[in-house]
Amino acid sequence: MNWDTAWPLVQSSIGPMLEGLVKGTIPLTLIAFPVGLAIALAVALMRLSSIPGLATIGRFYVSIIRGTPLLLQLFIIFYGLPEFGVRFEPFPAAAVALSLNVGGYAAEIIRSAIMSIPKGQVEAAQTIGMGYGLTLRRVVLPQAARVAVPPLSNTLISLVKDTALASTIIVTEMLRVAQELAAPTGQYFTLYGVAAVIYWVICLALSFVQTRLETRLDRYVAR
């Protein structure tokens, strides 16, 4: 650790690292989270379906995603699939792997949130003539959202940090930039420290948004 050179290095590296953030970390998060949630909703509904085949497929998907390392999932998509003629550039490969991963974890969150809604709510919807789609959209999901926000925020915050794994398949995100800057200078503590602070600040901001959202969704519920 060289204190004399550390500060200038921080100043000169912060620009490229923020660029890695804006070009890699943030877009990966902004793609993988909504796509992952869409997958998760579909898988959760499959698992809750009374059609036995669907429930099994859903359970299998969740099991595979949760039962293997994310790094391995990333490698299979980027290095493994080309053997079957499916080739991804690094960024899309990372986006696909992260989306599938979020899908597996968030599916269980959404499923449990849906199951937490009292049966009487669904019955009330049925008695006023709502079918499956309307009941889900107007009655179940708006209430399940309130239950799902804290655990889904966890998933989102994990995702922000998991994008760092994309550095292993040469996606230029923030950690990759930090590595490239650190290698020639040997100033690992300084550069990785800067990266750590940036991740932490983003996650702090997300926690703040989570609190606001929870307050908002709780407003119609008696305490």
Next chain:
Amino acid sequence: MSTSPTSGPLVAVDGLRKSFGSNEVLQGIDFTVDPGSVTVLIGASGSGKTTMLRSLNVLDRPDAGLVRIGDVSVDFAGTVPKKDVVRLRAQSGMVFQAHNLFPHRTVLQNVTEGPLLVQGRPRDEVEDEALRLLVQVGLGEKAQQHPYQLSGGQQQRVGIARALALKPQLMLFDEPTSALDPELVGEVLEVMKDLASQGWTMVVVTHEIRFAQQVADQVLFLDGGVVGERGAPGEVLVDPQSPRLQQFLRRILDPL
């Protein structure tokens, strides 16, 4: 309103059976309901009265038997097409013991949800009508509030307005006052009496014997999955024939 111009009963139930696992809750129930009349189902817990009521709008699906409401008739032996279930369900409105209002919607939205989204009627008309219904149940001023801001009795009255908004032929009430504090029971029964006097056809599961005496046209005593006794409240409630009903009424009217 709910009265049907055609003669004969509005509701006909024939040979209705329902089991939960090995427990046969309904063991062949028959009854009819005349248009504009009030039928009260009484019976001990486990007698099948709630299951009977829920079978009328297929919240519980009977295993066998016939249900006809108005011009929609469903035979539950064998598979029942989903569209038949939907058509039968649309004939009745349901008021639950636990109100089951939508907590994330205003009182007004709770009432307009069905007419707007299911029946697809125009918003202006639906909202005017919903407000009229809320005034009718004494809650005109609560339209913009949320369910959690209301008392139990008020919540239950919103539940009634929500069911009425779809203009069903038949109103079903599943122990609408059982979950309420005693001082709130009256306001709900009052609204139900109003509906009865306006000519709504109603089937009510309740333990409120005085309500049954004042309002019911027929009382059915369910016992062990069959109709144990039936008739006008003046007969069934005043001069019960079977020891089972005598015992049941004694327990309800004088619990100590």
